[in-house]
Amino acid sequence: MRTKEFLTHLDHDRIVAAIRAAETKTAGEIRVYLQRGEFEGDALVAAQAKFQELGMEKTVDRNGILIFVMPRARKFAVIGDKGIHEKCGAEFWESLVGAMRGHFLNSNFTDGMVEAIDEAGTVLARHFPKETTPRNELPDEIVEG
Numbered sequence: 001m002r003t004k005e006f007l008t009h010l011d012h013d014r015i016v017a018a019i020r021a022a023e024t025k026t027a028g029e030i031r032v033y034l035q036r037g038e039f040e041g042d043a044l045v046a047a048q049a050k051f052q053e054l055g056m057e058k059t060v061d062r063n064g065i066l067i068f069v070m071p072r073a074r075k076f077a078v079i080g081d082k083g084i085h086e087k088c089g090a091e092f093w094e095s096l097v098g099a100m101r102g103h104f105l106n107s108n109f110t111d112g113m114v115e116a117i118d119e120a121g122t123v124l125a126r127h128f129p130k131e132t133t134p135r136n137e138l139p140d141e142i143v144e145g
Contacts, residue, residue: 003036003144006071011110012142018114019140022121027128028063028084029138030120031056032113035145039073046070047077050145057081059137063128065120067100067113076100078116087127096120 019030033050047068051057056064062083069076078096080088096116103112 001071001074003034003071006069006109007034009107009109010113014110015113015117015142016140018117018121022117022124023136023140024134025121025130026063026124027061027131027135028065028121028124029056029059029136030065030067030117030124031138031140031143032067032117033069033143033145035068035070035073037072039070039075043068043070043073043075043077044079047079051079051081054138054143056138059083060135061128063124064138065124067116067120069109069113076104078120080120084124084127088123092123 015032022030031054033054035046039046047066050068051066056066059081062081065078065080065084067078078093080093096119100112100116103115
């Protein structure tokens with residue numbers, strides 16, 4: 001699916017609202033990145049590179065989560081920084097990806113991302129509760145590249 005077509009199915013406002021709602025309960029950070037164009041490689045490797053490029057490893061508690069989607073390649077990945085990965089383990093990421101895949105196969109892209117954001121926010125809140133002086137270390141808007 002061309003990225004332009006994918007974007008017509010996406011409710012940006014709902015996704016950004018989900019990120020903001022999730023982050024009200026946690027010191028963690030969630031971002032969504034949409035990769036434009038062709039892609040032949042491994043989505044996980046690309047997501048890890050983009051995670052670094054976006055500076056997501058610079059959060060104080062190393063608790064950033066990236067949802068990386070490549071519509072044209074029909075690939076996506078969800079990754080978390082060291083702090084959150086050590087708390088939740090590989091099973092959590094596999095569960096998020098599986099739930100998103102189910103939504104994506106039915107062209108419910110917004111629902112898939114919002115559900116993943118909600119679940120990520122719940123896990124982040126459990127391990128990194130909201131601080132008395134909240135901080136937003138990373139922008140909440142969807143990044144396109």
